Structures are given as C-alpha cells and as structure tokens.
Amino acid sequence: MILTLVEKDLEGTAVEVSLEALTFARALSAEGGGVPLDAVVVGEVSDELRKELSAYGVRTVHQVGGEAASAYCGAAWASAILSVREQSKSVVVMAAGTDRGNELMAHVAARAGVAMAANVLSFQGLSPFVVTRQVVGGAALEEMRLDQRPAVFSVAGHAVEAKPAESPGAADVVEHSPEIAAGDLVARVVSTGEPDTDESGSLKSAKVVVGAGRGAGGPDGFKDLEELTALLGAALGVSRVVTAAGWRPHHEQVGQTGSRISPDLYVPCGISGAIQHWAGCSSAKTILAINTDPEAPMVTRATYAVIGDLHEVVPAINDEIRRRRG
Amino acid sequence: MANVLVCVKRVPDSSSEVVLTDDAQAVDGRFAGFTMSPHEECAVELAVQVSAATGGEAAVVTLGDAEAVEQLRSALAVGATAATLVEAEPSTYGPADVARELAAVVRAHEAEGTAHDLVLLGNDAADSGDFQVGIRLAYELRRPVVNGAKMVSIADGVVTASVEGPEGVETYQVPLPAVVTIREGGVEPRYPSVPGRMKAKKVAIEERTPSAEPTGPARVKLTLPPPAPSNVQILGTGAAAAPAVVDLFEELGVLSR
Numbered sequence: 001m002i003l004t005l006v007e008k009d010l011e012g013t014a015v016e017v018s019l020e021a022l023t024f025a026r027a028l029s030a031e032g033g034g035v036p037l038d039a040v041v042v043g044e045v046s047d048e049l050r051k052e053l054s055a056y057g058v059r060t061v062h063q064v065g066g067e068a069a070s071a072y073c074g075a076a077w078a079s080a081i082l083s084v085r086e087q088s089k090s091v092v093v094m095a096a097g098t099d100r101g102n103e104l105m106a107h108v109a110a111r112a113g114v115a116m117a118a119n120v121l122s123f124q125g126l127s128p129f130v131v132t133r134q135v136v137g138g139a140a141l142e143e144m145r146l147d148q149r150p151a152v153f154s155v156a157g158h159a160v161e162a163k164p165a166e167s168p169g170a171a172d173v174v175e176h177s178p179e180i181a182a183g184d185l186v187a188r189v190v191s192t193g194e195p196d197t198d199e200s201g202s203l204k205s206a207k208v209v210v211g212a213g214r215g216a217g218g219p220d221g222f223k224d225l226e227e228l229t230a231l232l233g234a235a236l237g238v239s240r241v242v243t244a245a246g247w248r249p250h251h252e253q254v255g256q257t258g259s260r261i262s263p264d265l266y267v268p269c270g271i272s273g274a275i276q277h278w279a280g281c282s283s284a285k286t287i288l289a290i291n292t293d294p295e296a297p298m299v300t301r302a303t304y305a306v307i308g309d310l311h312e313v314v315p316a317i318n319d320e321i322r323r324r325r326g
Numbered sequence: 327m328a329n330v331l332v333c334v335k336r337v338p339d340s341s342s343e344v345v346l347t348d349d350a351q352a353v354d355g356r357f358a359g360f361t362m363s364p365h366e367e368c369a370v371e372l373a374v375q376v377s378a379a380t381g382g383e384a385a386v387v388t389l390g391d392a393e394a395v396e397q398l399r400s401a402l403a404v405g406a407t408a409a410t411l412v413e414a415e416p417s418t419y420g421p422a423d424v425a426r427e428l429a430a431v432v433r434a435h436e437a438e439g440t441a442h443d444l445v446l447l448g449n450d451a452a453d454s455g456d457f458q459v460g461i462r463l464a465y466e467l468r469r470p471v472v473n474g475a476k477m478v479s480i481a482d483g484v485v486t487a488s489v490e491g492p493e494g495v496e497t498y499q500v501p502l503p504a505v506v507t508i509r510e511g512g513v514e515p516r517y518p519s520v521p522g523r524m525k526a527k528k529v530a531i532e533e534r535t536p537s538a539e540p541t542g543p544a545r546v547k548l549t550l551p552p553p554a555p556s557n558v559q560i561l562g563t564g565a566a567a568a569p570a571v572v573d574l575f576e577e578l579g580v581l582s583r
Contacts, residue, residue: 007492009492010493072491072496074461074471074473075470075471098492099473099474099491099492100491100492102450102457102458103457103461103473103474105458106457106458106461106462106473107461109458109462110422110425110458110461110462110464110465111465115420115421115422115544116421116456116458118450118455118456118457118458119455119457130546132549133455134455135353135453135454135455135548136338136340136344136353136452136453136455137340137452137455138551139340139344139550139551140344140346140353140548140549140550140551141548141549141550141551142454142545142546142547142548142549143545143546143547143548143549144543144544144545144546145544145546146544147544154457183468183470186470186500186501187470187471187472187498187500187504188498189489189491189496189497189498190497190498190499191496191497192491192493192494192495192496192497193494193495193496193497194494194495207580208580232575232580232581234580240364246514250510250511251511253511256340256364256452257364257365257452257509257510257511258510258511264578264580265575265578265580274340274341274342275340275341275342275343275344276340276341276364286578288561288571288574289558294560299558300556300558301554301556301558302558303557303558303559304558304559304560304561304574305558305559305560305561306560306561306562306563306564306567306570306571307560307562307563307564308563308564308565308567309564312564312565313564313565313567313568313571315565316564316565316566316567316568317568317571317572319568320568320569320571320572321572321575321581324572324581
C-alpha cells in the first residue's frame with residue numbers, strides 16, 4: 001500500500017501539489033506491479049474531493065476525524081497518519097513538499113524511527129528504493145536510499161504534472177477517529193488570524209509576476225516596476241538582496257527563503273539569478289529577463305531577455321502599453 | 327528567566343555557483359565562502375531578543391568541523407554569550423544523527439546546571455534541505471515542537487509562536503521547555519557591532535566530541551542538474567526593445583484584461 005497525505009484548500013478540494021503527489025504515487029504503484037493507492041485526509045472529505053481522489057486512482061480514502069482533526073497539530077496529525085498506516089499496512093507514506101507536508105512527514109519519520117527524504121523529484125528503482133531530491137534550493141540533487149519501511153518522503157512542487165488516472169479508483173471512504181495521546185496535543189494551533197500577507201498569497205498564485213532585484217537601486221527605485229505590475233494585473237516579487245536591504249517587505253520575497261512562484265510569465269528586472277532566487281522562480285513557464293548583464297544567470301536561463309537598465313526599459317514598456325491601449 | 331539555545335549550521339553561501347566536493351558527498355564552499363543558513367540568522371536574533379526579555383541568556387551550538395567556529399563567533403558577536411562546537415564532519419551525519427547530538431548537548435548542559443528552556447533552529451538548512459532536524463530533536467528531548475515560526479515570545483513559562491499557515495497566521499502557545507524552528511521574515515537580524523565582535527573573539531568555545539557514531543545520511547551521492555542549454559531569445563537592447571516586449575505580452579495574452 002502507498003499512503004499519500006492529501007491537503008485541502010479553503011474550498012475543501014485537493015491542493016494541486018497533492019494531486020501531483022498522487023500522480024507520483026501512481027507511477028510508484030505501477031513500478032511495484034500495481035500496489036494499491038490510498039489517501040489520508042485530516043478532516044471532512046466532501047463529495048467533490050472524493051470524486052477528485054477517485055479520478056486520481058485512489059482505492060481507499062482514509063478520513064481522519066475526532067480529536068486529531070479539530071485544529072492543526074503536527075504531532076497529533078502524524079500520530080493519526082501512522083495509525084492509518086498501520087491499519088492499511090502501507091510501505092510508503094508520502095505527501096506534497098509543502099510547509100505542512102514536509103513538517104508532517106518529518107513527524108511521521110521521527111515517530112516511526114525511519115529516514116525521511118524531503119522534496120523528492122523522482123525515483124530510480126524499488127530495490128533498493130533510491131530517490132532523487134532537491135538540495136541547495138534545487139541547485140543540486142541528492143540521490144538517497146530509503147531502505148526502511150515505511151519509506152517516508154515528500155514530493156517537490158511541480159516535480160510532476162498532475163494527471164488523472166486512466167481508470168478511476170473506488171475511493172471508498174473509511175472513517176478513523178484514532179486516540180491521540182495528551183502529550184501529542186501540546187503544540188497545537190490555538191487561533192488562526194486573517195492572513196496578514198495578502199500580497200504573498202497573491203504572489204504565490206499570480207499568473208504574471210514582475211520581479212525586482214539589486215538593479216532597482218534603492219527603496220525609491222520601484223515606481224516604474226509597480227506601474228508595470230499594475231498594467232499587467234500582476235504581482236510584484238523581489239529578490240533577497242532587496243528584502244535584506246530593507247527596500248521592500250519580506251512577504252514580497254521570491255526565493256529559497258521566500259515564496260516559491262509558478263506563474264505563466266515572470267519578468268525579473270535587475271535580478272542576476274543567484275541560487276537563492278532561482279529556487280523560488282524556476283517553475284515559471286516563461287521568463288522575460290531585463291538586465292544590463294547579458295551573462296547574468298537569469299538572462300541565460302530566461303526564455304526571452306532585454307539587455308538594458310530596468311530604469312530605461314521598464315518606463316518605455318509602460319509607455320508602449322499605454323499607447324497601444326489608447 | 328528563560329535560557330535559549332540556538333542551533334546553527336555552517337553552509338556554503340548560496341549566492342554563487344554550486345560546486346561539489348570530489349567525493350560528491352557535500353557542496354564545496356571553498357570558492358563561494360560560508361555563512362549560516364538564512365533562517366538561522368533570524369533564529370539567532372530571536373534567541374537574543376527572547377532571552378534578553380526574560381533576563382536569561384542565549385547560547386549557540388553547531389555540529390561541524392573546526393571552521394564552523396566562525397559561525398559560532400558570528401552568533402556571539404550579536405549577543406549570544408556561550409558557544410558549543412560538536413566537532414564532526416557534517417556530511418557524514420544524517421538529520422537523525424544531528425538531532426541526537428544536539429539532544430546530547432542539551433542534556434549534558436542540563437546535567438552541568440544550565441537548562442535550555444527553549445531551543446531554536448532554522449526551519450531547514452540551506453544546503454542539505456532536510457526539513458526535519460528540529461522535529462527530530464523535539465522527539466529526542468520529549469518536548470513539544472512548533473515548526474516554521476516567524477515570531478516567538480516568552481511569558482510566564484509559555485512560548486507563543488506565530489506561523490504563517492495555509493489559512494492565515496496561526497498562533498501556538500506551548501509550555502516550556504520547548505523546541506521551535508524559525509523561518510526568515512519575522513525579525514531583522516542585527517549587524518554585529520565592533521565591540522560585539524571584539525567580545526565574541528574572547529569567548530571560550532566549548533568543544534565536545536560526538537556522543538555516538540553516526541548512522542549516516544543514506545546519501546548515495548550528490549549531482550548537479552545538467553546545465554540547461556541557453557535558448558534565450560534577446561528581444562533587444564534598452565528602451566528600443568519596448569515594442570518587441572509588448573508584442574510578446576500580446577502574444578502571451580497577458581495584456582488582454
């Protein structure tokens with residue numbers, strides 16, 4: 001059995017990266033000769049979610065209710081996942097490489113006394129089970145053996161494309177209310193406020209992102225970039241250089257220690273493309289770099305580039321957009 | 327009074343190209359230089375702030391080679407008052423090994439009369455990206471753990487931590503002793519002052535040997551992704567490129583709103 005943790009969005013349907021993880025799990029299942037695919041969901045499983053999981057080939061949906069499901073708590077959720085794992089006799093426990101997915105897999109692995117591989121991109125073989133995962137923010141890869149069972153890992157975002165199964169699974173819902181030890185409920189969320197970072201939320205989901213780096217020159221160097229962002233209905237993202245210098249707030253940061261974005265179009269302006277930044281933007285479908293240095297990594301890795309100072313190029317683009325719009 | 331221990335790791339600077347060591351077991355930082363992971367810079371700042379607010383002290387620990395003393399000194403330079411080096415070759419230690427060694431330091435200090443009420447770590451190391459040492463440490467010490475906090479404070483023996491969760495900012499309130507892993511973004515790490523640096527040089531670093539043989543990281547090897555061939559299409563130079571850029575925007579359909 002392969003057990004995949006599926007995370008829900010605010011509407012109660014599966015988050016995209018969990019569907020990617022299920023797609024990964026299916027490839028693993030096929031390699032293992034059709035090992036059944038199970039999903040574990042903490043909290044309610046709506047009809048819509050059940051249909052989604054069925055489309056992705058899930059045989060059994062383990063719905064965790066009771067004490068574990070009332071508020072987020074890493075240790076309690078992991079305890080519940082492991083109790084499902086025991087009943088389903090799973091040899092693999094996996095999740096999407098989200099903040100929560102990585103956290104929960106770490107709890108599961110620590111409790112089970114096994115290794116855990118974060119941000120896996122692919123697997124090489126089943127015996128031994130060797131996975132390739134992202135390290136150094138994706139700038140290097142690590143081949144790692146997962147010899148213990150359960151094999152515990154998370155799948156890096158966008159490592160695979162989410163694809164429904166050729167034949168749907170039964171997606172029978174089995175309810176669980178595992179008993180949670182008091183000690184596992186100590187570090188539990190006591191309250192959840194409004195997201196104070198609307199900007200980082202919209203940055204992560206934006207279809208177009210305008211980026212700004214050292215080339216902005218200072219805290220006053222963002223006017224034209226903000227205008228371009230507005231003209232494109234885009235979100236503004238910046239490099240760590242910019243937030244570390246205090247030019248812009250941290251929630252606008254794209255990179256290894258900021259937001260990871262995957263827009264249709266990313267327009268990095270005056271960003272050289274250090275590893276730290278590339279780790280956050282490499283999933284963009286199209287990149288148009290604007291930079292004075294034709295040798296900058298961001299330029300050589302981009303789909304398109306304009307060589308020039310952003311303070312000259314960006315105002316000209318803004319003017320051209322306004323002219324065409326009349 | 328709450329004493330805080332912050333755990334840091336010497337990692338290659340991530341602002342330049344990645345080079346691997348000859349045995350493909352680690353990233354070679356000889357050319358890029360070394361730093362501590364960015365999340366940990368914030369963890370150090372929070373350790374100094376939180377301990378000072380309660381009249382306690384901040385200590386720093388690392389598992390690494392002799393050179394890692396540099397990262398301990400940079401924490402000392404911004405307000406930590408004691409430092410411990412567990413001297414070992416870090417690439418031969420897996421996350422479970424590191425957690426066990428950090429736990430051994432916490433227990434040894436406790437036996438010697440210094441309790442670390444709160445242990446802070448970075449959410450993940452900038453090089454190995456294991457995302458688990460803090461959580462494993464918490465299980466080793468049988469303490470509760472909050473993961474990925476941007477802010478922490480202590481009052482009445484309770485640590486309050488805030489985490490940016492998927493549905494908004496989540497607040498945790500956990501009785502001490504506890505473990506919290508930190509994400510960049512909640513505090514601005516201070517720059518070391520000249521007197522701070524001078525003071526840091528004089529602090530004697532406690533050296534410890536590992537408590538057990540490492541089981542290892544289960545790493546087969548590191549590789550570098552093949553360099554993507556550059557297929558960049560240059561649209562033009564300077565302001566004259568604007569019409570070509572806007573043509574591209576139209577082609578991609580990003581102006582049709």
